[in-house]
Amino acid sequence: xxxxxKVSVVMSCxxxxxxFAQSIHSLINQSYSNFEIIIIIENDYDIFKKIxxxxxxxxxxxxxxxxxxxxxxxxxxxxxxxxxxxxxxARMDSDDLCSDNRLKLQIDFLDENNDYxxxxxxxxxxxxxxxxxxxxxxxxxxxxxxIRNVLPYRNPLFHSSLMIRKSEFIKKGGxxxxxxxxxxxxxxxxxxxxxxxxxxxxxxxxxYRRHDAQETNVLNSLRAYRDISxxxxxxxxxxxxxxxxxxIVVVHPFSRFALGLFRRFF
Numbered sequence: 001x002x003x004x005x006k007v008s009v010v011m012s013c014x015x016x017x018x019x020f021a022q023s024i025h026s027l028i029n030q031s032y033s034n035f036e037i038i039i040i041i042e043n044d045y046d047i048f049k050k051i052x053x054x055x056x057x058x059x060x061x062x063x064x065x066x067x068x069x070x071x072x073x074x075x076x077x078x079x080x081x082x083x084x085x086x087x088x089x090a091r092m093d094s095d096d097l098c099s100d101n102r103l104k105l106q107i108d109f110l111d112e113n114n115d116y117x118x119x120x121x122x123x124x125x126x127x128x129x130x131x132x133x134x135x136x137x138x139x140x141x142x143x144x145x146x147i148r149n150v151l152p153y154r155n156p157l158f159h160s161s162l163m164i165r166k167s168e169f170i171k172k173g174g175x176x177x178x179x180x181x182x183x184x185x186x187x188x189x190x191x192x193x194x195x196x197x198x199x200x201x202x203x204x205x206x207x208y209r210r211h212d213a214q215e216t217n218v219l220n221s222l223r224a225y226r227d228i229s230x231x232x233x234x235x236x237x238x239x240x241x242x243x244x245x246x247x248i249v250v251v252h253p254f255s256r257f258a259l260g261l262f263r264r265f266f
Contacts, residue, residue: 007035007103007163008086011094012076016044019095019209021051022130026097028059032104037063038084039094040076074175074182081169089169093160095209097130102205106163109201116144116197117168118187121205123158133210140200147198151191152235153247155184157198161206168196179227188235221253 009027013020027037041048045067052063066083068076081089088110090103102121109119122140125133141147141156150156172190175182190196229248236244249255 005034005036005085005087007032007088007090007107008081008084008166009035009037009090009092009103010077010080010084011037011039011092012042012073012080013039013044013048013094014042014071014073016047017094020048021055023092023094023096024052024056024063026100027092028056028062029100030098030103031101032107035062035090035103036085038080039063039065040080041065041067042071042076072178074178078174081166081174084166087166088163089166090163091160093208096160097126097207097209098161099203099205099207102161103163105201105203105205109199110163110165113199115195116199117190118157118162118164118196118198119201120157120161120163120199121201121203123161123206123208124204125210126207127210130207130209132207136210138208140202142200142202144197144199147200148191151184151188152232152241152243153250155181155187157183157187157200158206158208159183160208172196177227180224181228184228185231188231192239225251225253 011023017023024037027035039048045065049065052060052065056063064083066080068079077091088107090106092098106119106121110116123138125136125138127133138158139154139156141150147156168190172193173186175186176189177185179185187198191198228251232244232247232251236242236248
């Protein structure tokens with residue numbers, strides 16, 4: 001089956017994000033051009049539309065801005081992927097940036113490695129001004145074996161840096177719940193199929209902005225623990241793999257706080 005569009009970049013926006021235009025610019029400036037951008041909007045649709053009309057008018061044929069009435073990050077992503085036309089799905093968040101060769105390198109990898117379903121990359125944290133946060137590094141795992149080994153107790157796939165075969169997404173099922181780390185749950189679920197292979201490219205292709213308004217802020221740590229520990233226990237019951245119990249301990253807010261102090265002082 002042939003596809004007119006090679007890649008669909010899917011973004012979900014709960015409400016207006018002041019970094020949105022920067023994020024779209026980093027996509028429009030890609031060295032690879034055969035892609036569409038699907039943006040699912042829950043709130044502030046008129047603001048997003050004004051930005052697209054004013055700043056990206058000449059690229060409107062690439063951008064599909066859609067207002068939805070049913071809220072939820074997982075629902076919005078599933079909806080966007082369902083209507084996408086690409087052979088591959090690339091994720092992107094509205095406050096982040098990506099390098100201008102991100103899509104090309106990930107497409108090249110999937111085109112050349114038909115046995116892989118998911119490819120990510122290294123990601124670098126940046127501040128509000130887009131400057132690298134050099135004292136903060138995101139743990140990197142490259143190979144399928146390394147990624148599978150740590151999936152029960154941490155997410156080694158940086159969600160918004162990923163490119164996924166749409167056929168696998170449809171076949172294996174997408175995001176199941178609107179909770180914290182719904183991507184982690186999905187990839188653990190996928191990993192139960194030994195034919196699914198994951199990979200992270202060694203290049204830094206994604207720049208993850210850190211700020212207080214994010215869903216992953218520490219203020220949400222207890223809710224995150226409730227959500228994450230529930231599906232880790234579920235997969236422990238399915239697989240009897242004790243790593244999932246270890247994961248329940250690791251993701252506890254106290255454990256994360258203690259680990260953060262250790263990294264800071266040692």
